[in-house]
Amino acid sequence: MRANCVSVVEINAARIRIADHVRRTFVEPSVSLSERAGQPVHLKLEHQQITGSFKLRGAMNAILSLDDAALVRGIVAVSTGNHGRALAYAARAAGSRATICMSELVPQAKIDGIAAEGADIRIIGKSQDEAQREVDRLVAEGGLTMIPPFDHRDVIAGQGTLGLELLEDVPDLATVLVQLSGGGLISGVAAAIKARKPEARIVGVSMERGAAMYASLVAGRPVEVEELPSLADSLGGGIGLENRLTFSMTMDLVDDVILLSENEIAEGIRHCYAKERQIVEGAGAVGVAAVLAGKVSAQGPLALILSGGNIDLAEHQRLVCGGMT
Numbered sequence: 001m002r003a004n005c006v007s008v009v010e011i012n013a014a015r016i017r018i019a020d021h022v023r024r025t026f027v028e029p030s031v032s033l034s035e036r037a038g039q040p041v042h043l044k045l046e047h048q049q050i051t052g053s054f055k056l057r058g059a060m061n062a063i064l065s066l067d068d069a070a071l072v073r074g075i076v077a078v079s080t081g082n083h084g085r086a087l088a089y090a091a092r093a094a095g096s097r098a099t100i101c102m103s104e105l106v107p108q109a110k111i112d113g114i115a116a117e118g119a120d121i122r123i124i125g126k127s128q129d130e131a132q133r134e135v136d137r138l139v140a141e142g143g144l145t146m147i148p149p150f151d152h153r154d155v156i157a158g159q160g161t162l163g164l165e166l167l168e169d170v171p172d173l174a175t176v177l178v179q180l181s182g183g184g185l186i187s188g189v190a191a192a193i194k195a196r197k198p199e200a201r202i203v204g205v206s207m208e209r210g211a212a213m214y215a216s217l218v219a220g221r222p223v224e225v226e227e228l229p230s231l232a233d234s235l236g237g238g239i240g241l242e243n244r245l246t247f248s249m250t251m252d253l254v255d256d257v258i259l260l261s262e263n264e265i266a267e268g269i270r271h272c273y274a275k276e277r278q279i280v281e282g283a284g285a286v287g288v289a290a291v292l293a294g295k296v297s298a299q300g301p302l303a304l305i306l307s308g309g310n311i312d313l314a315e316h317q318r319l320v321c322g323g324m325t
């Protein structure tokens with residue numbers, strides 16, 4: 001196994017390590033999307049995960065892999081929201097404490113969610129990279145352990161547990177649509193699924209506005225893109241110019257990438273609410289949006305992930321009502 005690739009052995013170990021702390025979320029068929037796609041479509045309802053996103057899987061696995069001394073010194077991370085919330089929860093579950101640094105672009109609902117989990121919060125600058133510099137300082141001066149949101153073996157292995165569950169629940173899946181930002185989710189899910197079913201197609205879905213991994217794949221190396229506000233705010237942020245794992249794993253394991261406009265993402269959120277009866281955030285709806293936009297050419301059963309549900313409810317209401325006038 002290549003050193004810069006997380007293996008299914010690590011993902012299986014993660015599954016055992018986190019089993020008592022995460023929910024095994026349900027997979028449901030979608031009648032309306034199956035009609036639209038002309039193939040059976042299955043939704044993994046991961047927005048119903050504890051803390052409202054799959055990020056708990058990676059955070060829990062990384063924290064439970066630390067020794068006692070590190071747990072006493074505490075955890076620190078930069079986050080667009082869901083990773084911070086997951087780390088705050090996981091740190092507390094492991095008897096530790098998390099300090100979360102984030103940029104000014106993070107919506108208030110997410111900040112409130114993280115504070116409610118008992119984390120210390122620091123708001124720094126206008127980009128994830130600026131917040132990262134504060135994390136580096138706390139690591140150097142306070143001895144805290146940084147757990148990054150995606151480019152970390154234990155985080156990727158934790159996210160991969162979602163792929164193991166999905167393949168068990170939809171054994172005949174042919175294509176999986178996976179949200180693509182830093183690439184932790186897609187790297188773990190692709191490693192888990194392709195280890196058992198190499199012919200399965202893994203397709204990344206990003207927004208058009210500031211898709212750093214897509215730009216990096218095109219360039220053949222990690223590049224920076226301008227960070228812009230998007231309905232899919234959880235997909236914002238760079239992949240890190242020093243990316244160690246997720247860039248090469250995404251390059252190796254991902255078959256295709258779909259990009260979506262803001263209007264298409266809004267349609268996805270509306271569809272989840274009106275037809276699936278699910279409240280999902282923008283990032284959580286991009287798989288649905290890709291099917292609705294006719295951008296998926298699937299042969300055989302299609303699986304997609306509702307990856308998160310942490311959306312400001314006033315914004316959700318505005319989007320949903322806007323679609324009905």
Ligand SMILES: *Cc1c(COP(=O)(O)O)cnc(C)c1O
Nearest residue numbers: 082179181182183184185307308
């Ligand atoms: C973090 C996140 C993603 C993207 O995951 P990456 O590992 O950064 O690619 C997708 N959806 C939601 C809800 C998230 O919180």
